[in-house]
Amino acid sequence: MRPMSADEFTDALRGLSHRYWGTHPFHHRMHAGELSQPELQVWAANRWYYQSAIPRKDAAIISNCPLPEVRRQWLPRIVYHDGATPGEGGMERWLRLCEAVGLSREEVLDERHVAPGARFAVDAYVGFARTKPWVEAVASGLTEMFSGHLMKARVADMLAQYEWISPDDLAYFTNRIDAVAGEGQATLDLVIEHSRTRAEQDAAIAALSFKCDVLWSLLDAIERAASKK
Numbered sequence: 001m002r003p004m005s006a007d008e009f010t011d012a013l014r015g016l017s018h019r020y021w022g023t024h025p026f027h028h029r030m031h032a033g034e035l036s037q038p039e040l041q042v043w044a045a046n047r048w049y050y051q052s053a054i055p056r057k058d059a060a061i062i063s064n065c066p067l068p069e070v071r072r073q074w075l076p077r078i079v080y081h082d083g084a085t086p087g088e089g090g091m092e093r094w095l096r097l098c099e100a101v102g103l104s105r106e107e108v109l110d111e112r113h114v115a116p117g118a119r120f121a122v123d124a125y126v127g128f129a130r131t132k133p134w135v136e137a138v139a140s141g142l143t144e145m146f147s148g149h150l151m152k153a154r155v156a157d158m159l160a161q162y163e164w165i166s167p168d169d170l171a172y173f174t175n176r177i178d179a180v181a182g183e184g185q186a187t188l189d190l191v192i193e194h195s196r197t198r199a200e201q202d203a204a205i206a207a208l209s210f211k212c213d214v215l216w217s218l219l220d221a222i223e224r225a226a227s228k229k
């Protein structure tokens, strides 16, 4: 089969947006202000496990990629999450969000609240990046194309709905919104450039579909754990 044009390929990738976790019932409840503080704690502690896996996922992509220009482009993502020095970076901002919802650092870092399904989903994402061709692992991160809109809505809705949450508590998201605006397009360009055959393009679409399943399953596990609170 002939390869898709860049526009057709982009449309096929963007066409998966309906599978994105933005439409998950747990996110609907979060944005509508319907979650209790214990339910938000379950969400924050389990998403911590996702946040903490992202740099390991990105390191796996780098370790599988033979192209210096791609490795150079990808490296800042690890520093973004880990921070250039202790006490900085995305993971630190996520921990502050955890504290804002009433969790201690200790109970987040020892992962006592991480649900089995959440661990399974996140570990599958890291395993995918370790074992698949690097361009497919990069393509799996294209959920970020869909995340900017969702995170903007999350900040506005959470501030409107939960009066005990302050703008500072949501610094993780406000910072991330700016980061994904640039990263999303750069990632898409990279995937288009390095997926030339129809088989490679189809593999990239399948990778993004897989990632939608990872995020959906993560939130299913969170929803189930939260329902016991």
Ligand SMILES: O=C(O)c1cc(C(=O)O)c2c(n1)C(=O)C(=O)c1cc(C(=O)O)[nH]c1-2
Residues within 6 Å of the ligand: 054, 090, 140, 141, 142, 143, 144, 146, 147, 150, 151, 176
């Ligand atoms: O809050 C969200 O809805 C959301 C979604 C996603 C995503 O779509 O994968 C990421 C993030 N946040 C995020 O904060 C983040 O650092 C991140 C990294 C990645 C990735 O696959 O490399 N996705 C996401």
